[in-house]
Amino acid sequence: MSARPLPPPPETQDDSPVLTAHRAGLIGCRGCGRVWPHATEFCGRCGAHIYPPDRRSLQAVWAWWLAGLIFYIPANLLPMLKTRTFGGLAGNSEATIVGGVIELLHYGNYGVAAVVFVASIIVPIGKFLVIAWLATVAGRPATVESAHTRLRALEAVEFIGRWSMIDVFVVAILSALVQLGFVASIHPGPAAVSFALSVAFTMLSAQSFDPRLIWRGLPLRTRRDRTAE
Amino acid sequence: MIEAGQFDLETGAGLMACPRCDALHVEDELSEGETARCIRCAKVLGRPRAGAFTQIVALSVTSLVLMIAAIFFPFLEISRMGFGNATSLFGVALAFSHGWLMPLTVAMLGFVVGLPALRALLLVYVLLPMRGDGPPARHAGEAFRLSELLRPWSMAEIFVIGTSVALVKVAGLATVSLGPAFWAFCGLIVVGAASNVFTCSATIWDTLEDRGAFTDGREVVADPQAVAQRRSRIATGGRAG
Numbered sequence: 001m002s003a004r005p006l007p008p009p010p011e012t013q014d015d016s017p018v019l020t021a022h023r024a025g026l027i028g029c030r031g032c033g034r035v036w037p038h039a040t041e042f043c044g045r046c047g048a049h050i051y052p053p054d055r056r057s058l059q060a061v062w063a064w065w066l067a068g069l070i071f072y073i074p075a076n077l078l079p080m081l082k083t084r085t086f087g088g089l090a091g092n093s094e095a096t097i098v099g100g101v102i103e104l105l106h107y108g109n110y111g112v113a114a115v116v117f118v119a120s121i122i123v124p125i126g127k128f129l130v131i132a133w134l135a136t137v138a139g140r141p142a143t144v145e146s147a148h149t150r151l152r153a154l155e156a157v158e159f160i161g162r163w164s165m166i167d168v169f170v171v172a173i174l175s176a177l178v179q180l181g182f183v184a185s186i187h188p189g190p191a192a193v194s195f196a197l198s199v200a201f202t203m204l205s206a207q208s209f210d211p212r213l214i215w216r217g218l219p220l221r222t223r224r225d226r227t228a229e
Numbered sequence: 230m231i232e233a234g235q236f237d238l239e240t241g242a243g244l245m246a247c248p249r250c251d252a253l254h255v256e257d258e259l260s261e262g263e264t265a266r267c268i269r270c271a272k273v274l275g276r277p278r279a280g281a282f283t284q285i286v287a288l289s290v291t292s293l294v295l296m297i298a299a300i301f302f303p304f305l306e307i308s309r310m311g312f313g314n315a316t317s318l319f320g321v322a323l324a325f326s327h328g329w330l331m332p333l334t335v336a337m338l339g340f341v342v343g344l345p346a347l348r349a350l351l352l353v354y355v356l357l358p359m360r361g362d363g364p365p366a367r368h369a370g371e372a373f374r375l376s377e378l379l380r381p382w383s384m385a386e387i388f389v390i391g392t393s394v395a396l397v398k399v400a401g402l403a404t405v406s407l408g409p410a411f412w413a414f415c416g417l418i419v420v421g422a423a424s425n426v427f428t429c430s431a432t433i434w435d436t437l438e439d440r441g442a443f444t445d446g447r448e449v450v451a452d453p454q455a456v457a458q459r460r461s462r463i464a465t466g467g468r469a470g
Contacts (some may be wrong), residue, residue, distance in 0.1 A: 018269050019253050021246035024238055026253075028246020031374060032434045033274065035241030035253070046374050046434060055250060104398070112397040114391075151249065151270055158381070165340070165384055169391030172337055174398060176321040177305050177405075179314050184402055194331050198337075203381065212251040215269075 016052045020215065021171065027052050030210075053212035055139045064205035065131055071198035072124060079189035080171055083178075094189060097167065102223050120195070121169040123160055130157050131209065138213040147178045157206045168192055247272055263356075265431075275431040282356045282436075287423040289349040289356075295417045296346050303408035305392070307399060318410060320344065344383040345421065351376040352424070357431070364440050373437065377430055386418045 026035045031048035043050050048089035051057065079094035097120050104113035126145060130153050137150070171192045178186040236255050245256045246271040254274065259265055265275040287290030299318055306315040322338040355373045358366045366372075390412065399405055 018250075020251040021241070021244070021253050022251055022255060024241075026238075026241040026244070028248070028251050028253075030248045031377065033245045033431060035244040035246050037240050044436060046370060048374060109397050110249070112394055115394060117387065142285060142347055148270070162381060162384055163387055163390075165387050166394060167390045168333075168337070169341075169384075169388050170395045170398070172321050172333075173305070173392055173395040176316045176323065177307055178399060178402065188330055188333075190330075191258070193330060196333055207381065211249045215250045 020212075022053055022212070028212075030212075043177055053210050055191070055213065057208065057210050058135050058138060058213070060208040061131065061135045061205050064201050064208060065128065065135070068198045068201035068205060069128060071194045071201065072128070073184075075191045075195035075198050078191040078194065080167070080191040080195070081174065082187045082189050083184070084186075085184045097195070098192065100167075116167060116170070119164055123164050124198065124202065127157055127161055127206070130154075131202065131205055134209060134214070138209070147214050151211060154206070154214070156210060161199070161203045161206055164202075165196065168196045245274065247274065271432075273429070275435070276429045277432045277435075278427065278429070281427045281429070281432070282360050285424055285427050286353055286356050286360060286419050288427070289352045291421045292349045292417055292424070293353075295413045295420065296342065296349070298413040299410045299417060300342060302410040302413065304410040304414075305396075305408060306406045307403040315408070317408075340382060340384040341388045344379050345385045345417070348376050348379050348383055349424075352428070355437075359436055359440060362440075365437050369437055373430075373433060383421075385414065385421060389414055389418055456469060 021035050025038050025039055027038060027050050028035050029043035029048055029050050031043060032046040034043055034045045036043065036050060038052075040050060040103060042048070060167065076097055078096070080097055080100060081095045083093045083095070097116075101113050101117045101121070134150055134154055134157075171188050174186045175188045178184055238244075243256050245254045245333075246252065247254065247270060249272045250267060250270040251268045252267055254265075254268070257265075257279050259275050261277045261279045263275075263277070264273060266273055301317065303315045304317050304321065318337075318341070322334050322341070323414045354366055355369045355376070358364065358369075392414075396405055
């Protein structure tokens with residue numbers, strides 16, 4: 001457990017350089033914070049795989065990001081809900097995500113429409129943009145303020161990402177509940193699966209982003225590393 | 230074993246790196262009620278609380294009991310023109326069980342029921358033996374790491390919000406009544422949030438280590454003199470190192 005900062009004494013300003021584990025030639029464990037010598041692979045305390053903060057880990061971020069984006073397209077084009085009222089006499093309807101929001105607005109449920117709109121349209125798109133931005137600028141030289149901004153953005157994405165699952169749960173509850181035979185029945189559409197996958201993939205993308213990359217410019221590989229081999 | 234405040238820049242012994250920003254700190258043993266924050270990104274690095282383990286165990290057991298109630302009692306019930314339908318939580322998950330939507334059923338049951346229950350069990354397993362001064366259970370470290378990994382994937386609270394949205398959508402179509410399982414689920418959310426507040430992973434790792442779960446020889450022992458010095462420094466409001 002730690003309380004005291006290393007070499008820069010406590011009187012230093014916020015923007016003075018901070019000695020990091022990486023600069024000291026050590027690796028810090030992202031699970032429990034224990035510090036290990038340079039070439040260690042697994043943390044001796046919590047057993048987590050440890051690795052230095054490196055732009056190579058961004059490949060995983062981009063891979064999950066792309067997978068999430070690919071599944072987000074059918075999630076919006078295919079129907080989310082299939083409704084049958086009075087055995088199809090009063091109409092069969094297939095609603096996409098946007099269609100569901102418009103329907104809610106039509107019935108005057110503005111609050112709920114806002115929740116669904118934010119959770120299934122604003123949040124996923126915002127997440128794609130923020131992760132792409134973070135992964136692009138990660139490791140580039142940055143000022144202390146911009147680093148703090150990026151960290152806040154990452155925390156927001158990590159916190160809010162799970163909430164996009166709301167729409168999938170709504171579909172599940174509706175299709176389990178509304179099975180009134182002839183009167184009305186609701187079935188899930190294929191978009192439910194692609195939307196769930198898209199949310200899961202973007203969550204994995206945000207989790208694979210290494211927040212330590214935010215804090216300074218890191219080259220892919222320094223010339224010194226290459227000659228040392 | 231390392232005295233608090235001693236460190237080795239070659240091996241990293243006695244040091245701690247912030248998991249968020251990699252800033253190095255000298256590891257120190259905190260007393261109960263103290264909070265250690267990263268000097269750069271202000272992430273909480275340690276926050277031991279008196280009786281926190283007992284509280285987490287109690288909350289985890291509570292959430293297991295509520296979970297059982299939430300699974301087996303009726304969840305929601307609707308009726309219209311004499312046609313009625315009641316569903317339990319399993320019924321909700323099985324809504325996806327037709328054909329190729331099947332994997333989603335498994336995932337939903339996992340997110341809503343499986344993972345929250347598994348996390349509660351893991352926390353009880355890790356913390357119950359360590360409540361007093363007892364040694365940790367076997368593989369407690371692995372169990373706790375798994376519980377931390379699963380944290381973002383247990384989505385019980387999101388499911389409740391989803392239920393509320395679904396209720397509004399159905400309200401125009403039929404009469405809905407809430408079953409006891411719905412209220413059990415609401416209780417589950419409150420209990421889970423409280424448990425998350427009490428859980429400080431750094432403290433649990435430290436305690437696991439102090440009680441002999443690991444033998445990497447790097448556990449930091451409290452130096453009474455240093456603790457007294459820090460106390461007086463905080464009391465006088467000075468920041469002299």
